[in-house]
Amino acid sequence: MIEVRNLTKRYGELVAIRDISFTAATGQVLGFLGPNGAGKTTTMRIITGFMPATSGTVKVAGYDIFDDSYEVRKRIGYLPENPPLYGDMTVESYLRFVGRIRGVSKAELGDAVDRVLHTCGLTGVIDRGIGHLSKGYRQRVGLAQALIHNPSVLVLDEPTIGLDPRQIIDIRTLIKHLAGERTVILSTHILPEVSQLCEKVVIINEGRIAVEDTLSNLTQGMSLEQVFLRYITKDIPEARGAAEEAVA
Amino acid sequence: MRNALTIAGKELRSYFVSPIAYVVLTGFLLLGGWFFFNLLSRFQFLLGIYSAMRNNPEAQLRLNLNDFVIAPLLHNLSVVLVILVPVITMRSFAEEKRSGTYELLMTSPLSITEVVAGKFLGAFVFLLIMIGLTGVYPLILLLFGNPELGVIAAGYVGLLLIATAFVSVGLLTSSFTENQIIAAVSCLVLLLLLYVISWPAETAGPLLGGVLKYLSLTEHFGEMVKGVIDTKDLVYFFSVILLALFLTQRSVESVRWR
Numbered sequence: 112m113i114e115v116r117n118l119t120k121r122y123g124e125l126v127a128i129r130d131i132s133f134t135a136a137t138g139q140v141l142g143f144l145g146p147n148g149a150g151k152t153t154t155m156r157i158i159t160g161f162m163p164a165t166s167g168t169v170k171v172a173g174y175d176i177f178d179d180s181y182e183v184r185k186r187i188g189y190l191p192e193n194p195p196l197y198g199d200m201t202v203e204s205y206l207r208f209v210g211r212i213r214g215v216s217k218a219e220l221g222d223a224v225d226r227v228l229h230t231c232g233l234t235g236v237i238d239r240g241i242g243h244l245s246k247g248y249r250q251r252v253g254l255a256q257a258l259i260h261n262p263s264v265l266v267l268d269e270p271t272i273g274l275d276p277r278q279i280i281d282i283r284t285l286i287k288h289l290a291g292e293r294t295v296i297l298s299t300h301i302l303p304e305v306s307q308l309c310e311k312v313v314i315i316n317e318g319r320i321a322v323e324d325t326l327s328n329l330t331q332g333m334s335l336e337q338v339f340l341r342y343i344t345k346d347i348p349e350a351r352g353a354a355e356e357a358v359a
Numbered sequence: 360m361r362n363a364l365t366i367a368g369k370e371l372r373s374y375f376v377s378p379i380a381y382v383v384l385t386g387f388l389l390l391g392g393w394f395f396f397n398l399l400s401r402f403q404f405l406l407g408i409y410s411a412m413r414n415n416p417e418a419q420l421r422l423n424l425n426d427f428v429i430a431p432l433l434h435n436l437s438v439v440l441v442i443l444v445p446v447i448t449m450r451s452f453a454e455e456k457r458s459g460t461y462e463l464l465m466t467s468p469l470s471i472t473e474v475v476a477g478k479f480l481g482a483f484v485f486l487l488i489m490i491g492l493t494g495v496y497p498l499i500l501l502l503f504g505n506p507e508l509g510v511i512a513a514g515y516v517g518l519l520l521i522a523t524a525f526v527s528v529g530l531l532t533s534s535f536t537e538n539q540i541i542a543a544v545s546c547l548v549l550l551l552l553l554y555v556i557s558w559p560a561e562t563a564g565p566l567l568g569g570v571l572k573y574l575s576l577t578e579h580f581g582e583m584v585k586g587v588i589d590t591k592d593l594v595y596f597f598s599v600i601l602l603a604l605f606l607t608q609r610s611v612e613s614v615r616w617r
Contacts, residue, residue, distance in 0.1 A: 181468050184467060185468045189463075189466050191462045193458075193459040195458070195462050196460065197458075199376045204372075211362070212366070212464070256463070
């Protein structure tokens with residue numbers, strides 16, 4: 112469903128990601144892990160067509176992100192790290208706007224808005240200005256926005272960041288429900304989230320893929336924390352030992 | 360096209376939910392009213408003097424509402440627009456970039472041309488409302504006097520064209536930055552420059568002088584205010600508008616190659 116091949120992105124001298132490859136099958140929830148600045152957001156921005164890669168290809172649902180950008184963008188729902196919200200709009204008018212630019216037909220728009228209002232638990236704040244919503248609600252509106260056109264691929268960049276424990280549980284439950292026939296790429300720092308939601312894990316460090324495997328293969332007899340630390344401190348054996356001790 | 364209209368609708372609504380639209384409209388109409396009142400008072404005063412000199416029919420003929428009220432009013436309004444249009448357009452791209460909604464627009468199945476066209480249409484309709492509301496001044500003159508309607512119409516078309524050119528330049532500078540102040544100030548400077556570029560035309564020699572005169576927004580606008588709709592002025596305005604919009608489209612698209 113999502114096929115990333117040899118992706119490299121340079122910002123001038125700085126190489127944000129180099130030679131990244133991984134795949135996510137249809138219906139799979141892929142956990143995309145890595146320390147801050149590892150290149151997660153860059154990778155997601157390339158997959159969603161926000162910016163081009165320096166080299167390499169991405170295929171989403173068989174369409175190339177560079178050649179058939181339009182087809183790819185129709186099929187992707189994207190929640191960036193900062194939800195892309197217009198503070199001066201109400202929740203409903205915002206979702207209607209996003210629905211229309213995402214290509215939902217006029218006839219289906221009303222139903223689509225109702226559907227995401229329900230799935231994201233927003234029915235109580237339909238007429239509220241987005242600028243006045245709490246962080247948790249804003250995050251939910253962000254998620255609703257990513258779902259409005261019923262995309263087959265969802266790209267979520269740290270969807271639970273800054274939420275309270277109750278809201279985190281809500282959003283996780285929601286993502287679990289959403290999976291099913293959709294392919295989901297979930298970027299996060301929160302490792303228990305990955306253990307709960309993802310079948311497959313990709314760990315990225317300093318712009319390179321450290322490991323790509325199923326969750327069960329990776330965590331044989333180890334916690335995901337141990338696995339994570341092992342892969343991101345691979346180059347420095349002492350640090351790795353210390354890190355593993357710290358976790359143990 | 361449908362997408363462009365959707366974006367235009369969103370733009371227009373966001374003007375009116377923020378205080379900017381009301382501040383700009385109020386300021387514009389307040390100044391417009393002040394100009395109109397003073398120009399009319401002066402006209403009244405001159406009329407008094409001229410009618411005392413009954414032996415000079417030529418002077419009386421030259422004293423008319425078009426030349427003494429409408430033309431200076433339109434010129435003054437165009438100067439106010441030089442300052443207000445950058446305030447209207449400064450948000451268009453800069454705000455989207457700052458707040459992160461740019462990512463939404465750029466990852467939606469929209470073409471960049473649709474985004475730029477939508478932003479342009481939204482600002483244009485707002486401008487239409489702004490300029491339309493000043494129509495009340497010539498309307499008063501038409502009710503109580505006898506100005507030439509054709510000349511007024513040509514002048515208003517000119518005002519709309521020059522303001523549309525301002526909007527296009529404003530969109531361009533807004534597309535360069537995520538800082539609204541920088542967008543507004545650079546637009547203001549560019550517009551003022553285009554406004555005064557013909558100042559050295561008299562002394563710059565025939566060739567350069569001609570070029571400078573041609574580049575000046577005011578020269579072309581001035582012709583239309585006089586009631587002359589010439590293709591060369593229309594071509595000039597449409598070139599400025601299309602060039603600025605084309606460059607905006609390129610500038611927005613350049614994010615995709617960087």
